[in-house]
Amino acid sequence: MIAPEWFYPCLEEMITKEAGDSVGRDIRWDSETNIGKRKIIGMKESANFVVVKKIAKQGPLILKDMRRLVSEYAIPGTWTFTNDYLNYE
Numbered sequence: 001m002i003a004p005e006w007f008y009p010c011l012e013e014m015i016t017k018e019a020g021d022s023v024g025r026d027i028r029w030d031s032e033t034n035i036g037k038r039k040i041i042g043m044k045e046s047a048n049f050v051v052v053k054k055i056a057k058q059g060p061l062i063l064k065d066m067r068r069l070v071s072e073y074a075i076p077g078t079w080t081f082t083n084d085y086l087n088y089e
Contacts, residue, residue, distance in 0.1 A: 004039075012036060042075060049084065059088025 012035060015024030028042030052058045066080050 008039070009036070040075065042077060049082075052084075052088075055087055063088050 014020040015027070026044040027040055028044075029038045030041045031038040049062065052062065063085060070078050070080055
């Protein structure tokens with residue numbers, strides 16, 4: 001694990017550069033203006049699923065896997081959504 005006092009200055013520097021611009025837009029901060037002292041409270045992430053051929057069988061398994069990943073590894077308050085989930089319920 002990287003200590004916050006090392007991580008945040010590097011992250012702040014990276015997102016000010018062109019290559020890090022898209023990353024910066026996907027981060028939700030506890031303050032938009034307190035640069036250098038703010039903390040991450042959320043983040044947008046993307047995933048691409050393969051085509052699900054057997055929705056009734058595979059869909060619920062995908063939902064179960066995504067919920068497990070979020071509950072075990074995500075920042076508290078994180079949730080996932082895609083319109084495809086509506087077909088999997």
